[in-house]
Amino acid sequence: MWFKNIIVYRITGEFNYDEAQLEEKLQDQAFTPCGSQDLSRYGWVSPSNGLQDTLLHSVHGFHMIAAQKEEKILPPAVVKQQVEEKVSVIEKEQARKVYRKERDQLKDEVVMDLLPRAFSRFQQTCALIAPQQGWVIVDASSHKRAEELLSYLRGTLGTLPVALPDVKHSPSAIMSHWLEGQEARPQGLEILDEAELRDNLVEGGVIRIKGQELLDDEFVAHLEAGKRVVKLSVEWEEQLRFMIQEDLAIKRIKLTDQMKEKMDQESPEDQLAQFDTDMAQMGIEFTRLFPMLIEGFGGLAETP
Known part of the structure; x- marks a missing residue:
């Protein structure tokens, strides 16, 4: 149940809802299927894969929610x-x-x-709310899909003070400096073998590299020629592998073999207990990871 792609938002104001209040709010906007004349419907469903009927799943201060969208398919x-x-x-x-x-x-x-008479297409989007750490983490590969969930959550709660984090230094420039050796990488972050570079001067100029040593002279020569890193694959603390994008989205998250082995050893037999364990571990790791990345890009930019 680990998220595969995440877009992370900062909670910029108060988020003072307990579990009962959140559950009640979500129930008011629960998903209902499309009627005969509806093109689409959107609403909250159980995030625990049917293990519980509740629309909110909470573990160790983390809250998981899931939104379902139904769209009628009309070619x-x-x-x-x-x-x-x-x-x-x-x-x-x-x-x-x-x-x-x-x-x-x-x-x-x-x-x-x-x-x-139209068929329906269903799409589910999950989010992890970490109010104590100040983050909302959406399992989405596009900002449009993440914003759709947040907009609906804002309407459900009446207010939702969140914003994409703005860092002091360009992630693209900093990632390029990591490969050139001009900037120290955050501790525990190792460069892997995949990246995407773009040319600022040539429209559509893109180089995709996979399965190569990114720190060798041939690759660095592309950077010296004016290209910049917009995507970079990394491993963090021998636990997670993922791709960092220049907009701070994290894509293609995978557990390392070491992490999988550790979690298998601690795996409970009960399905709900397993879901709780995975959710808590995911919340802990993500809320440790993102502050580290933000610090690596110079910290949060000061708001005017």
Whole structure:
């Protein structure tokens, strides 16, 4: 149940909700399936993979939530074909031209007619709230998906004071300096064998490197030629491997073999107890990792 991709937000104000209050708020906005005329629905579901019915799962001060989105699938080509058929009938029977406004009305009618027969696509997004440490960690590979969950949570709670962290130094520049040897890496952070570089002067100029030593002279020559690191694979404290992006998103998180072995040794037999253990360990590691990365990029920028 470890998150694979995370976008992390700072809690910038008060977050004074206990477990009962959060559960009550989430229940008010619980997920309900699409009705016959709904294009999509969004709401809260159980984050514990059905192990519990509650919409909030809390362990050691960490809170996990999950949002589910249902979208009806209407292929544009099917909609267009049916609209054209209706237009053809009208123009033939009434001997007149169908213009844009009427076409849009026909399209709406076609969509409403097709919705009850459309298939649904479901997407679930989880987030870990760490109020004591001051973070909200969203399991999402895009900012759009993360912001969708946060926007819904803000509407559910009435307020949600969070913001993406702003660091003093450019992550891209600092990661480039790590490889050039001009900047000391944070303790416990080791460079792996994958990176993406971009050229500031050439639009679309991208170099992707995988399975190569990133600290050798050939690679450094790209940096000296003006390219900059925008993605870098690293290992942290022999526990986690991941890709750091220039926007501070963390992608492709994997446990190291050492970490897996340690967790297997401590693994309880009960599924719910295992979920609690994994969630607590994930919360501890992530809330240790991100402050370290922020410090490595110069610390948080001062807000005006």
